[in-house]
Amino acid sequence: MTKDFATFATDLTFDDLPQDMIKLLRxxxxxxxxxxxxxxxxxxxxxxxxxxxAMFGAGTAGDSRILMDGRRLSPAGAAMAGAFMVDSIDAHDxxxxxxxxxxxxxxxxxxxxxxxxRQNGTQFSGKDFALxxxxxxxxxYRAGQVQHATCHDYHTSGAWTAVGVAAVIARMIGCDAxxxxxxxxxxxxxxxxxxxxxxxxxxxxxRDGVGWGAPSGVTAAYLAREGFTGAPAxxxxxxxxxxxxxxxxxxxxxxxxxxxxxxxCCRWAHSSIDGAQKLMHDHGLQHTDIAQIEIRTFHYxxxxxxxxxxxxxxxxxxxxxxxxxxxxxxxxxxNELTPQTLLxxxxxxxxRATTLIDDDEMTARSIEKRWAAVTLILxxxxxxxxxxxxxxxxxxxxxxxxxxxAKFHLFADNTIGRSRADEIETLCGRFDDxxxxxxxxxxxxxxxxxx
Numbered sequence: 001m002t003k004d005f006a007t008f009a010t011d012l013t014f015d016d017l018p019q020d021m022i023k024l025l026r027x028x029x030x031x032x033x034x035x036x037x038x039x040x041x042x043x044x045x046x047x048x049x050x051x052x053x054a055m056f057g058a059g060t061a062g063d064s065r066i067l068m069d070g071r072r073l074s075p076a077g078a079a080m081a082g083a084f085m086v087d088s089i090d091a092h093d094x095x096x097x098x099x100x101x102x103x104x105x106x107x108x109x110x111x112x113x114x115x116x117x118r119q120n121g122t123q124f125s126g127k128d129f130a131l132x133x134x135x136x137x138x139x140x141y142r143a144g145q146v147q148h149a150t151c152h153d154y155h156t157s158g159a160w161t162a163v164g165v166a167a168v169i170a171r172m173i174g175c176d177a178x179x180x181x182x183x184x185x186x187x188x189x190x191x192x193x194x195x196x197x198x199x200x201x202x203x204x205x206x207r208d209g210v211g212w213g214a215p216s217g218v219t220a221a222y223l224a225r226e227g228f229t230g231a232p233a234x235x236x237x238x239x240x241x242x243x244x245x246x247x248x249x250x251x252x253x254x255x256x257x258x259x260x261x262x263x264x265c266c267r268w269a270h271s272s273i274d275g276a277q278k279l280m281h282d283h284g285l286q287h288t289d290i291a292q293i294e295i296r297t298f299h300y301x302x303x304x305x306x307x308x309x310x311x312x313x314x315x316x317x318x319x320x321x322x323x324x325x326x327x328x329x330x331x332x333x334x335n336e337l338t339p340q341t342l343l344x345x346x347x348x349x350x351x352r353a354t355t356l357i358d359d360d361e362m363t364a365r366s367i368e369k370r371w372a373a374v375t376l377i378l379x380x381x382x383x384x385x386x387x388x389x390x391x392x393x394x395x396x397x398x399x400x401x402x403x404x405x406a407k408f409h410l411f412a413d414n415t416i417g418r419s420r421a422d423e424i425e426t427l428c429g430r431f432d433d434x435x436x437x438x439x440x441x442x443x444x445x446x447x448x449x450x451x
Contacts, residue, residue: 004248005181005237005245005248006177006180008135008139008248009139009167009170009177010171010177010180012134012135013131014128014130017130018255020255021134021254022130024254024255025130025133025134025431026428026429026430026431026432027401028137029133029428029431030404030408030425030428030429031092031093031103031260031407031408032103033408033428033446034407034408034409034410034412035091035092035104035264036067036068036085036086036107036108037412037415037416037421038337038411038412038415039068039085039088040067040068040069040450042085042089042312044088044207044313045088048085048088048211049066049069049084049085052066052073052077052078052080052081052084053081055077056073056074056077056078056080056215057077058072058074063116064077064113064115064119065078065115065447066078066081066085066447067081067082067085067111067112067447068082068085068416068446068447068450069081070447070448071449075112075113075115075116075218077215078108078111078115079108079112079113079165079214079215079218080108080212081108082107082109082111082214083104083108083109083213083215086107087101087104087208087210087211088207089264089337089411090261090266090316090317091261091264091407092104092261093259093260093261094258094259094261094267095144095258095259096257096259096368096369096370097148097367098144098145098160099148100157101157101161102136102137102141102161104161104208105140105157105161105162105164105214106133106136106137106165107133108214109215110136110168110172111443111447113172113173113221114129114439114443115447118440123436124436125436126430126431126432126433126435126438127432127433129431135171136164136167136168137254138253139164139168139184139236140160140161140165141254141257142235142236143163143188143233143235143236144160146234146236146238146244147159147160147235149240149244150234150235150240151193154196154197155193155195155209156192156195156196156213157208157210157213158208158210158214159192159193159209159213161191161214162187162188162216162217162220163188163217163235163236164217165187165221166183166187166221167180167183167184167187169183169217169218169221170221170225174225175221175225179224179225181231181233181236181237182224182228182231183223183225183230184220184231184233184236185229185230185232185237186219186220186223186224186228186230187217187220187221187230188230188233188235189233190219191216191217192212194206194209194212197300199317200300200303201303203313205313207313256395257368257395258395259393259394259395260393260398260404261393262392262403264332264333265316265318265332266304267391268300268304269301269322270392270393271297271389272301272322273323274392275295275372275389276323276327276374276376278386278389279376279384279386280327283376285378287327287328287346287350288346289379290353290376290379291379292354292355293324293350293375293376294357294374294375294377295320295354295357295373296359296372296373296375297319297359297362297371297373298363298366298372300366301319302356302357302358304318304319305319306318306320307321308321308348308352311342312337312339312342315337315341319354319356320351320354320356321351323351323354324348324350324354325344325347327350328344328347328350329347334410334411334414359373362388365388369394370390370391373385373389374386405425408425412424415450416450420445420450424445424446427442427445428442
């Protein structure tokens with residue numbers, strides 16, 4: 001197992017990547033930058049950047065620009081600030097079996113180190129960056145699956161993305177196979193083994209742990225390069241892990257399990273949002289028609305019981321309020337991610353009239369899917385029962401390129417401007433074909449402050 005993992009992390013080339021992986025990475029690049037653009041406006045992001053600037057000044061390792069900000073920090077500091085920024089808007093790509101997210105850690109970390117490499121005179125192409133992204137996603141996904149299978153607690157994504165980020169940053173900065181093994185082990189050991197359900201039960205700015213998973217991975221790589229030891233990473237190099245890595249390089253979990261969010265809130269709410277929206281559309285309803293809502297869903301989701309969220313963090317980890325929002329507003333976009341929305345009397349009325357039902361069948365089915373069934377009850381007592389469904393954006397119900405583009409512009413245009421957003425979209429759509437000059441331009445667009 002040790003040899004196989006090290007060989008994959010060290011020797012994989014761009015030509016080894018499936019074409020579908022390239023297409024996925026293009027979509028994730030665009031999607032993540034859109035989330036970063038709107039995330040840069042949140043209170044959580046501003047607080048995280050102030051903290052990072054206070055702690056992580058640029059040093060001998062180089063300096064990196066903060067995502068969508070432009071100010072310079074150490075690579076670890078820029079990775080932390082960028083990861084918190086993306087994580088502040090719960091709309092980034094994810095993986096359902098791992099109950100979490102990889103891109104929100106991977107993109108800020110890899111962009112931060114790539115910017116430092118560029119500042120230090122290292123040239124690389126879009127193909128190089130695509131290879132690094134693919135490695136980071138696949139290693140993170142597999143480490144996450146092992147962790148969920150072998151650890152009792154449900155840990156945040158920061159715990160397992162730290163492993164993937166560490167391994168790939170180590171390759172980026174010139175480490176050999178043995179150093180990559182140590183980097184993965186350091187990242188695993190020092191990554192944030194934070195309890196996800198705590199943040200769901202008590203929503204705060206902690207979110208999904210990637211704000212520490214990204215810098216933990218970056219730091220692990222630099223430590224390994226200098227001779228710090230930490231192998232083995234048990235999520236990569238243990239007997240329990242072996243079955244999850246046996247088909248490495250021939251099967252891509254990233255292709256099988258990456259989903260895209262159409263709404264900026266916890267994925268566990270999306271099937272309920274889709275179900276409510278479908279019933280409203282099919283029956284030609286207005287929000288004033290709705291008296292009550294019943295939602296049958298899986299056990300974990302019933303803990304998203306934020307009927308009257310007081311903060312956007314609580315909004316992100318709720319079901320009733322986002323469902324009420326889609327019923328009243330017809331969308332959940334930037335205009336809904338405001339303190340004023342939390343006070344909307346009609347949204348609050350419908351949210352308070354929502355009942356979440358812990359359904360054993362939905363729980364049994366919600367392993368690689370997230371199931372829910374919505375019933376709308378009208379003022380005249382009519383019950384409109386929707387079918388059980390899973391969220392759009394999964395591999396079996398993929399979001400279209402047009403939907404990804406529309407979401408990106410919905411999030412980005414008012415914050416960075418339409419012209420810059422259009423150029424980002426064009427370059428992300430072919431980033432793997434860019435030469436070093438083109439990559440430099442894309443980095444400048446991603447890492448500069450809005451004008």
